[in-house]
Amino acid sequence: MSFIDGRIDGEKIFEGRVFPKILLPSKACEGNLIEIVKTEREKLEKMLKEHGAILFRGFDVRSAEDFSSVVEAFGHEEFPYQGPADRTKLADRVYTTNAVPLDVMISFHHEMAMIKEFPRRIMFFCMQPSPEGGETSIIPSNIIVEKMEEALPQVVEKFVEGGIFFVLHTKATYNKNGRVVWQRMLKTTDKIQGEKRAKEMLSCNTVKFNSDGTADFTFGPMNPVREFNGKRVMFNRILGYNTGERDAYVAFKDGRPIPLEATKVIERIYEDNCVDISWEKGDVLLVDNLTVQHARRPGKHPRIVLVSLSD
Numbered sequence: 001m002s003f004i005d006g007r008i009d010g011e012k013i014f015e016g017r018v019f020p021k022i023l024l025p026s027k028a029c030e031g032n033l034i035e036i037v038k039t040e041r042e043k044l045e046k047m048l049k050e051h052g053a054i055l056f057r058g059f060d061v062r063s064a065e066d067f068s069s070v071v072e073a074f075g076h077e078e079f080p081y082q083g084p085a086d087r088t089k090l091a092d093r094v095y096t097t098n099a100v101p102l103d104v105m106i107s108f109h110h111e112m113a114m115i116k117e118f119p120r121r122i123m124f125f126c127m128q129p130s131p132e133g134g135e136t137s138i139i140p141s142n143i144i145v146e147k148m149e150e151a152l153p154q155v156v157e158k159f160v161e162g163g164i165f166f167v168l169h170t171k172a173t174y175n176k177n178g179r180v181v182w183q184r185m186l187k188t189t190d191k192i193q194g195e196k197r198a199k200e201m202l203s204c205n206t207v208k209f210n211s212d213g214t215a216d217f218t219f220g221p222m223n224p225v226r227e228f229n230g231k232r233v234m235f236n237r238i239l240g241y242n243t244g245e246r247d248a249y250v251a252f253k254d255g256r257p258i259p260l261e262a263t264k265v266i267e268r269i270y271e272d273n274c275v276d277i278s279w280e281k282g283d284v285l286l287v288d289n290l291t292v293q294h295a296r297r298p299g300k301h302p303r304i305v306l307v308s309l310s311d
């Protein structure tokens with residue numbers, strides 16, 4: 001056996017399975033994750049399907065290039081990122097994570113869930129854990145549906161029947177701390193070209209360029225409850241985010257926002273059922289993007305967590 005089971009604080013059991021699955025190197029394998037992935041690929045795929053997320057801890061992965069080789073060893077096609085986050089390529093298939101300021105929480109989501117096509121898998125790699133906070137938090141998305149159907153059946157019904165709108169508001173000026181402008185997001189300064197790209201590449205339904213340089217992108221209506229791998233998941237973001245630099249809100253099809261009391265219940269469901277991964281240097285986290293959501297807790301510099309998306 002190339003690996004042994006590990007444990008982390010706060011791990012959870014859902015449907016009789018530990019979440020997430022933690023794998024540590026056995027003495028025999030000398031921590032070479034690339035070789036293990038190559039030889040145990042099928043077993044790891046099955047494990048990912050069953051558990052939704054696997055954390056590889058204690059293996060010898062040190063650089064963006066090492067991480068790139070681990071990603072490659074899984075043998076899946078690369079999935080190109082499209083979306084509002086500003087990412088820098090550091091190695092083949094390896095990018096920086098979202099540059100939103102570290103003191104801000106990035107709320108739970110499936111990667112690229114608003115867009116027509118989305119990656120099936122996300123891999124994260126920790127080069128430098130935050131000195132405080134900065135955890136990546138994960139939650140099985142089918143548990144959100146289950147708990148919401150118990151606590152807020154009418155809200156889920158409304159989601160499924162009419163769908164939701166997701167509105168993203170971009171600011172007028174860019175700074176590298178995460179402020180997003182439409183020109184950078186759409187990689188053009190031409191509004192006609194920008195609108196075309198927003199609709200074609202981001203599956204955005206309406207685009208409004210405002211005279212003050214800001215813009216509003218509306219997605220939907222879309223039913224956020226989808227089915228993947230036999231599980232009903234809350235695929236689209238149902239909680240907005242507000243970083244102070246970039247805003248988004250979610251509304252029912254009639255344009256009315258989700259009531260505050262319901263939002264509070266939803267937030268509670270997330271907090272009660274998520275698992276915070278307190279990063280250790282060299283950690284690699286493999287997440288099934290179809291069934292598990294992720295978020296980033298506020299942290300402190302320096303924190304270096306890299307990402308790779310694949311099909």
Ligand SMILES: [Fe+2]
Pocket residue numbers: 109110111294
């Ligand atoms: Fe993300």
